[in-house]
Amino acid sequence: MFDGLTRLRDALRPRARITDADWDALIASSALFARRPAVDRDALRALAERFLAKKRFSAAGGHVLEPAQCLAIAAIASLPVLRLGFDALAGWREVIVYPGEFRVKREHHDEHSGVVTEGEEDLIGEAWERGPLVLSWADVATDLARPFDMVSVALSKGLGAPGGSLLAGSSTLIARAVRATHPAVSRRSRTRRASWRSSARKRSATARAAARSRPRR
Helix, strand or coil: CHHHHHHHHHHHCCCCCCCHHHHHHHHHHCHHHHCCCHHHHHHHHHHHHHHHHHCEEEECCCCCCCHHHHHHHHHHHHHHHCCCCHHHHCCCCEEEEECCCEEEEEEEECCCCCCEEEEEEEECEEECCCCCEEEEHHHHHHHHHCCCCEEEEEHHHHCCCCCCEEEEECHHHHHHHHHHHCHHHHHHHHHHHHHHHHHHHHHHHHHHHHHHHCCCC
């Protein structure tokens, strides 16, 4: 019942409107957005408007948060759910923005020995399942200026697998990555493609010869 009321409240809440001037300035500021087709940019704009309307932004560490920064963060956060829809970003509401790296205190309790260790760690971002999302604006700005072309997920870290990783990017970049890191696999792949092309040419030549040899009626 409460989930239904929350969805109804969110649906009735006015959506933050992004002006054409602000949106055009964001698109022009980074190839991360400019290189996408117009239909994707339109969908991204709608998602970013919902993000701005439903998420709460706050500054930390002396950062001065500007509307253009909130828009950029909203657009970047909406990119991964461009095909999934805004519901994929549900369950959390707050975005905290630091000017740069921020330091957090960590505490670990060893269940076997009972020993508690404390320490500090410098981060450029952090997130929890129920929020908040914590970001370094300096690193967001770097991503805007020099957008990434590929994402690598290490299975050994995320899933505890013995090895391997997943790559997300264009087919050209992935092929280059495979050639650089696994030359033997790349050679076998090129050999298979060459063999397939040779077989295809032979089949085509055989078919043409058979067609010429058929008696005409």
